[in-house]
Amino acid sequence: MDRIGNGLVVGDMKVFTGTLVHSTEEQPMAILENMAIGVCNGKIEFVASATDLEALKCERGISDDSIIALTSSQFLMPGxxxxxxxxxxxxxxxxxxxxxxxxxxxxxxxxxxxxxxxxxxxxxxxxxxxxxxxxxxxxxxxxxxxxxxxxxxxxxxxxxxxxxxxxxxxxxxxxxxxxxxxxxxxxxxxxxxxxxxxxxxxxxxxxxxxxxxxxxxxxxxxxxxxxxxxxxxxxxxxxxxxxxxxxxxxxxxxxxxxxxxxxxxxxxxxxxxxxxxxxxxxxxxxxxxxxxxxxxxxxxxxxxxxxxxxxxxxxxxxxxxxxxxxxxxxxxxxxxxxxxxxxxxxxxxxxxxxxxxxxxxxxxxxxxxxxxxxxxxxxxLHMSDRIGNFEPGKEFDALLVDVEAKGTPLDIFPEDTTEEKIQKFLYNGDDRNILQVFVAGRKVVDQMM
Structure with a gap:
């Protein structure tokens, strides 16, 4: 699997694995760990447990070089x-x-x-x-x-x-x-x-x-x-x-x-x-x-x-x-x-x-x-049918956040839970923690280049 590599090209299936955080009608903030989110043609194709990835690869013809693995300090959230x-x-x-x-x-x-x-x-x-x-x-x-x-x-x-x-x-x-x-x-x-x-x-x-x-x-x-x-x-x-x-x-x-x-x-x-x-x-x-x-x-x-x-x-x-x-x-x-x-x-x-x-x-x-x-x-903005969270069928507007990016205002410690890392970003993080920004599947900001 690639580390966060060449980004997302609209039309190609890409699968991010790791932590997702988003909102639903039932939960103001749902934290989903060890997940896989598949994106193709700018839209979310599936959201599934990463334990099902091998089956998804066979079912959907996903190649290993299409998989982007997030680290333990990284997560995806909606734009x-x-x-x-x-x-x-x-x-x-x-x-x-x-x-x-x-x-x-x-x-x-x-x-x-x-x-x-x-x-x-x-x-x-x-x-x-x-x-x-x-x-x-x-x-x-x-x-x-x-x-x-x-x-x-x-x-x-x-x-x-x-x-x-x-x-x-x-x-x-x-x-x-x-x-x-x-x-x-x-x-x-x-x-x-x-x-x-x-x-x-x-x-x-x-x-x-x-x-x-x-x-x-x-x-x-x-x-x-x-x-x-x-x-x-x-x-x-x-x-x-x-x-x-x-x-x-x-x-x-x-x-x-x-x-x-x-x-x-x-x-x-x-x-x-x-x-x-x-x-x-x-x-x-x-x-x-x-x-x-x-x-x-x-x-x-x-x-x-x-x-x-x-x-x-x-x-x-x-x-x-x-x-x-x-x-x-x-x-x-x-x-x-x-x-x-x-x-x-x-x-x-x-x-x-x-x-x-x-x-x-x-x-x-x-x-x-x-x-x-x-x-x-x-x-x-009357757009919740298209954006706002990671429901399959919606467009992939997303931020790739790294709470341990260099030079940022966050201090992360070994005992911090995933929830605590997300809270620290929401209270103290800034644009330096936002490594990549995607709109409709297109990478429009990339601080990893």
């Missing part, structure tokens, strides 16, 4: 899903986080995003952003771009070149934003958004899809929201926006849409709450709004780093899950300062523990947060 991030904000990651949301947008975010009118600037930033996100193990991401059509096309092209799975949205906004950074009219907004949808569809990639992206209700008048909802329905597109991120934002929406009962109803009444919709944050959903989001089948992208960094609030994820909402994780770069969903996973646990300490309620466990980062995110 991470980032349900909410802003690609044009990457120049601001880790800076300018002393203001609350609305002031932060006006003073730092809008000026940075306006620079993407320059396609050369856009190409340079987007290449760095996508490379960073992939190295962090995010195999699937839902990207906000800027309002610029050509720059957003460039983002789609770069994602396709790098081999990531993604939803990409041209931002729509025309009111309550700077004169230098706004769309001219609803017609202009719709025309360019539809052109972008058709452009992405012309790429004919199963990995990169368009997503209709009104920035949030305060920047979009009702007729723009309605027309965007109609456009999404026409092209059967995903939709993404922001909902109930901060108290000030929620109060502002109440003033801007006086005939509407609450923030969620603004989106619901304009056709934007669907089963293919992702709403970021949802920190301040009241009970009626929870019911609306649940009825629409809409997913929630929980962004704990951003919520803390911008002092927006603390989202009670356990409540949303108990109410039957689909919840995944987002980095919300640059409101969140880290591009890694591992950071979001950890922050989600800590935020939930902080809430539980004040109310004596149960908190989100590490295992539950792991599920949010993988299968939960797949559900939020």
């Amino acid at each position: 991470l899903v980032d349900a909410h991030l802003h690609a044009p904000q990457f120049p601001n990651n880790g800076i300018h986080l002393d203001l609350p949301l609305l002031e932060w947008l006006q003073n730092f975010t809008f000026p940075t995003e306006a620079k993407f009118a320059d396609v050369k600037f856009a190409r340079a930033v987007y290449a760095k952003a996508v490379d960073r996100v992939l190295r962090c193990g995010t195999t699937t991401a839902s990207y906000f771009a800027s309002m610029h059509l050509e720059a957003t096309k460039i983002l789609s092209d770069i994602i396709l070149e790098r081999g990531q799975r993604a939803l990409v949205g041209k931002v729509n906004m025309m009111v309550n934003c700077p004169d230098y950074y706004r769309e001219l009219s609803v017609e202009d907004s719709l025309k360019k958004t539809e052109e972008f949808i058709l452009y992405v569809r012309s790429l004919k990639s199963p990995l990169v899809q368009p997503i209709v992206t009104p920035r949030f209700a305060p920047t979009c008048p009702r007729d723009q929201l309605e027309r965007l909802g109609q456009l999404a329905a026409k092209h059967q597109c995903h939709i993404q926006s922001h909902l109930c991120e901060s108290r000030a934002e929620k109060a502002w929406v109440k003033d801007l849409f006086p005939g509407t009962k609450n923030y969620a109803e603004v989106y619901d009444s304009t056709g934007l709450l669907t089963e293919k919709t992702v709403m970021a944050h949802c920190v301040y959903l009241d009970d009626d709004e929870v019911a609306l989001v649940r009825r629409g089948g809409t997913g929630v992208a929980h962004c704990p780093n951003s919520n803390l960094s911008l002092r927006s609030g603390i989202c009670n994820v356990k409540r949303l899950l108990k109410e039957g909402l689909k919840v995944g994780l987002g980095t919300d770069c640059s409101g969140g300062f880290s591009a890694s969903i591992l950071d979001s996973l950890r922050q989600a646990v800590l935020v939930s523990k902080a809430l539980s300490s004040m109310s004596d309620s149960t908190h989100l466990t590490l295992e539950e947060s792991f599920r949010l980062a993988t299968l939960g995110g797949a559900k939020v």
